[in-house]
Structures are given as structure tokens and as C-alpha cells.
Amino acid sequence: MKCDLYVDGTWTASASAERIDVVDPTTEERIGDVPAGSSEDVDLAVAAARRALPSWSQTEPNVRAEFVSRLADELERRQDQITDIVVAEVGTPRRVARWAQVGLGIVDLREAVTAAENFPFEEALRNSLIVREPVGVIGCITPWNYPLHQITAKLGAALVTGCTVVVKASEVAPFTARALAEAVDAVGIPAGVFNLVHGYGPIVGEAIAVHPDIDMVSFTGSNSVGKRVLELAAGTVKRVSVELGGKSAAVLLDDLDADDFAKAVQHTVRACFMNGGQSCNAQTRMVVPRSRLAESEELAAEAVAAYIPGDPTDGDTKLGPMVTAAQRERVLGYIRTGVKEGAKLVAGSVDAPTGTGYFVEPTVFSEVDPDATIAQEEIFGPVLSIIPYDTPGHAVEIANGRIFGIAGAVWSSDPERAKSVARKLRATQIEVNGGKFNGAAPFGGFKQSGHGREGGSFGLEEFTEIKSLQL
Numbered sequence: 001m002k003c004d005l006y007v008d009g010t011w012t013a014s015a016s017a018e019r020i021d022v023v024d025p026t027t028e029e030r031i032g033d034v035p036a037g038s039s040e041d042v043d044l045a046v047a048a049a050r051r052a053l054p055s056w057s058q059t060e061p062n063v064r065a066e067f068v069s070r071l072a073d074e075l076e077r078r079q080d081q082i083t084d085i086v087v088a089e090v091g092t093p094r095r096v097a098r099w100a101q102v103g104l105g106i107v108d109l110r111e112a113v114t115a116a117e118n119f120p121f122e123e124a125l126r127n128s129l130i131v132r133e134p135v136g137v138i139g140c141i142t143p144w145n146y147p148l149h150q151i152t153a154k155l156g157a158a159l160v161t162g163c164t165v166v167v168k169a170s171e172v173a174p175f176t177a178r179a180l181a182e183a184v185d186a187v188g189i190p191a192g193v194f195n196l197v198h199g200y201g202p203i204v205g206e207a208i209a210v211h212p213d214i215d216m217v218s219f220t221g222s223n224s225v226g227k228r229v230l231e232l233a234a235g236t237v238k239r240v241s242v243e244l245g246g247k248s249a250a251v252l253l254d255d256l257d258a259d260d261f262a263k264a265v266q267h268t269v270r271a272c273f274m275n276g277g278q279s280c281n282a283q284t285r286m287v288v289p290r291s292r293l294a295e296s297e298e299l300a301a302e303a304v305a306a307y308i309p310g311d312p313t314d315g316d317t318k319l320g321p322m323v324t325a326a327q328r329e330r331v332l333g334y335i336r337t338g339v340k341e342g343a344k345l346v347a348g349s350v351d352a353p354t355g356t357g358y359f360v361e362p363t364v365f366s367e368v369d370p371d372a373t374i375a376q377e378e379i380f381g382p383v384l385s386i387i388p389y390d391t392p393g394h395a396v397e398i399a400n401g402r403i404f405g406i407a408g409a410v411w412s413s414d415p416e417r418a419k420s421v422a423r424k425l426r427a428t429q430i431e432v433n434g435g436k437f438n439g440a441a442p443f444g445g446f447k448q449s450g451h452g453r454e455g456g457s458f459g460l461e462e463f464t465e466i467k468s469l470q471l
């Protein structure tokens with residue numbers, strides 16, 4: 001019997017005998033399996049988290065932060081090993097996986113530690129003492145695309161604020177979560193503070209969403225499942241934060257000179273195609289002045305030529321496979337729809353490359369109607385849509401003309417003008433002239449991209465209840 005759930009500080013067997021195969025998307029070979037867990041597994045994990053809560057929530061914040069800091073150190077020691085796991089189960093090119101997958105997970109934990117140092121766990125307000133207490137037991141339901149970061153973005157903040165957690169990792173990429181649990185075990189985080197269950201969403205995920213002893217669900221994943229989790233959680237009026245899909249736009253303003261325009265296009269291609277386009281914040285729409293459409297097409301075609309689908313373990317590869325055969329079919333379906341709806345295919349193909357692996361050609365469409373399916377729906381693959389605009393106001397209208405709002409970008413030769421346009425975009429993280437990622441800045445969704453924020457002190461606020469003592 002395999003003991004591959006981590007419950008109450010112990011490797012534990014699932015109550016279910018059913019297993020889920022895990023497949024390497026590059027070789028199409030089975031690389032192992034995990035249990036298709038049951039609601040009994042969830043009950044045990046929740047009971048352990050509940051037992052651990054009184055002591056953990058009373059532990060001094062600096063001691064909790066010290067545990068999280070040691071966990072970050074441990075992940076750093078294991079960075080190469082965990083990178084290999086991510087490459088095998090997600091297909092992210094190794095050169096990207098090391099920093100964007102595993103490195104980002106470490107950053108999440110370190111930012112939570114830093115935020116805890118200055119977090120107002122208690123503060124005076126006239127005659128009141130405002131107290132921020134842990135919400136309690138948190139159910140974390142996470143996706144496959146960044147299988148470490150999507151857990152650590154929740155875990156670091158939950159642990160430093162004194163919450164205990166039950167994590168349900170994605171069944172598509174569960175081995176990274178197992179590696180995280182091994183690191184948790186190695187640094188001696190007290191039993192029951194972190195628990196990991198595996199299984200299918202409709203069984204294990206739903207058992208978490210309805211569980212009366214879970215105080216909050218922190219969900220990252222697709223819109224349809226996020227809505228289902230919100231509905232189920234309503235039965236116990238638990239707090240839910242949802243981080244859902246996106247369709248982010250990069251707006252290139254008309255004042256850029258040729259060099260800066262080229263830089264903006266190259267940057268947008270990178271921001272679209274990273275992790276094979278399987279990122280919620282992928283910049284999948286490039287909104288350009290109509291007068292510069294031909295220039296945009298040429299530059300984008302040139303930039304994507306470097307994204308030759310290939311073996312993600314090879315250090316030169318920039319584009320790995322899609323995570324599953326189903327995901328490849330979904331992406332190819334969107335490319336066919338793009339052609340059918342009349343968009344101009346500048347690069348890529350409606351057919352997958354021949355051979356083994358769930359690969360898709362990097363694809364660029366131009367003259368895309370802002371209301372076309374490929375400009376409206378989240379494709380989650382290496383597909384960029386170039387959309388022309390007539391005035392800056394029109395560009396903002398296009399960028400905001402979606403039900404989503406996670407991220408975006410604005411490029412202009414005038415930084416003040418760029419900032420002014422960035423303020424008009426209804427999304428959470430906007431890069432201005434290629435501004436760098438900041439792990440302490442808030443991440444999350446406007447509109448149907450969800451609600452709640454992760455990152456730095458904003459993440460900590462998610463996991464606290466605020467109360468006041470009138471003195």
C-alpha cells in the first residue's frame with residue numbers, strides 16, 4: 001500500500017484504492033500515479049488541521065515565520081530536483097522552470113516572511129485594539145500550470161498568519177506538491193499544520209468546498225470550477241477567494257520609435273508564450289495602432305520563430321508541450337476557430353507537429369476582431385492575437401472588453417502617458433514599459449478573473465479575520 005497523502009505529519013495511505021496516472025507530456029509515458037482520494041481522506045486531513053490550529057495560531061508570529069523561512073531554504077536546496085519534477089509533469093522548459101516555477105515558489109515564501117515582520121497583527125484605533133486573527137483551517141485547491149507557486153502563494157501567507165492548511169494539488173501535476181510536502185516534513189513544521197491530499201476535483205475538491213470544519217477555501221483554477229466552488233462553499237457561508245482565468249492585453253501606444261516598438265513586441269511575445277501560454281496572466285492580446293499592423297506582424301513572426309517546440313529538458317528549448325493531450329486538442333480547436341472566424345494566420349498551424357509529445361506550433365493571428373472567440377476566451381496555449389486600434393481610447397476599450405482582468409501591459413515613449421493608460425485598465429498587475437515582476441505586489445483578479453489578492457502583505461490580509469476590543 002502506497003502512503004502518499006501527507007496528513008498529521010505522517011505519510012498516510014488513502015482510503016481509496018483507485019489511482020490516477022501521471023503522464024509526462026513530452027514522452028507521453030506514464031511516470032507514476034497518486035491516489036484518487038476520497039472524502040474520508042479529506043475528513044482525516046481536516047481533523048488534523050483543526051487539532052493543530054489552537055497551538056499553531058497561538059505560536060508567536062516570528063516563530064511561524066521562522067518555519068516558513070526554513071521551508072524556503074529547504075526548497076532552495078532542492079531546487080534542481082523539484083525543477084526536474086516540474087519539467088516531467090508539466091513540460092515547462094527547464095531554463096524557465098528553475099526560476100519561474102520553483103524560484104517563484106521560494107519567492108512567495110520569502111515575501112510572506114518579510115510581510116509578517118511588519119504586519120499589523122495588533123494596532124490601536126482610538127479606544128479600540130484592532131486584532132488580526134487567523135481565519136482558521138484553509139482548504140487550498142490548486143491547478144497544474146505552476147504546481148509549486150500556486151500552493152506556496154497561499155501557504156506562506158496562511159502559515160505566517162497562524163492558519164493551518166489542507167492542500168488539494170492538481171491531479172495532473174501532483175508530484176511537485178509531494179516534493180513540497182517532503183520539504184515541509186524535513187524542516188519539522190508541526191504535525192497537522194500542513195496536510196496534502198490527492199484526487200479528482202469533483203470528489204476531493206468538492207469535499208473541501210462543502211466541509212463544515214474548513215473556514216476558508218482559497219481556490220486557483222478555471223472559471224467554471226471556481227464558480228462551482230463558490231456555490232458549494234455558500235452552504236457553510238465560508239470565506240472563498242478565487243483566482244481564475246485571464247485574457248490579458250498589452251497596449252502599444254503610437255508614440256514608440258521603431259526600436260522601442262520592437263522591444264515591446266518581443267516582450268509581449270515572451271509574456272504570451274512563457275510556459276507554453278499556460279499562464280493565467282499570459283499577455284495573449286497585443287493591441288497595436290492600425291497604422292503599425294504590418295510592422296507588428298513582421299516583428300511578432302520574427303520573435304516566435306525562436307519558439308520551436310522541443311524537448312523541455314534541453315537547455316535551449318523555449319516552448320515545451322501542452323500539459324495533456326486534451327489541452328493540446330483544446331488549443332488546436334481554438335486555432336481552427338481563429339481561422340474559421342477570419343483572423344489572419346501570421347505564424348503557426350492548425351495542425352500539431354508530428355511525432356511524440358503534446359506539442360502545438362507557436363501561433364500568431366493578426367487583424368483579430370476584438371469580439372472574435374480567440375480574442376475573448378482563455379486559450380491557455382501558445383497563441384497570440386494582434387488586434388488593431390484607431391485611437392488610444394479605442395485601445396483601452398479593447399483591452400477592457402473582456403470578462404477577465406488579471407494582468408496587462410502598456411508601452412509608450414512617455415512614462416507618464418503609459419501610467420495614465422495603465423490606470424484605466426481594469427486588471428490587477430499592469431507592466432509599464434516592461435516593468436519587472438514584484439513578488440510583494442498584489443496579484444489577483446478584477447471582474448470574472450476572481451477576487452482576493454495574493455502576494456506580500458496583501459496575501460496575509462486574505463487569511464486574517466479582523467476584530468476589535470473596545471478598551
Ligand code: NAD
Binds near residue numbers: 168220222449
Ligand atoms: P481547473 O479549474 O480544472 O482545476 C483547478 C483545481 O480544481 C484542480 O486541483 C482540480 O482538481 C480542482 N477541481 C476540479 N473540479 C473541481 C470541483 N468540481 N470542485 C472542486 N475542485 C475541483 O484548472 P486547471 O486546468 O488545473 O488550471 C488552469 C486554469 O487555472 C486556467 O483557467 C488558469 O487561468 C487558471 N489559473 C489562474 C491563476 C490565477 O492566479 N488567477 C493562476 C493559475 C491558473
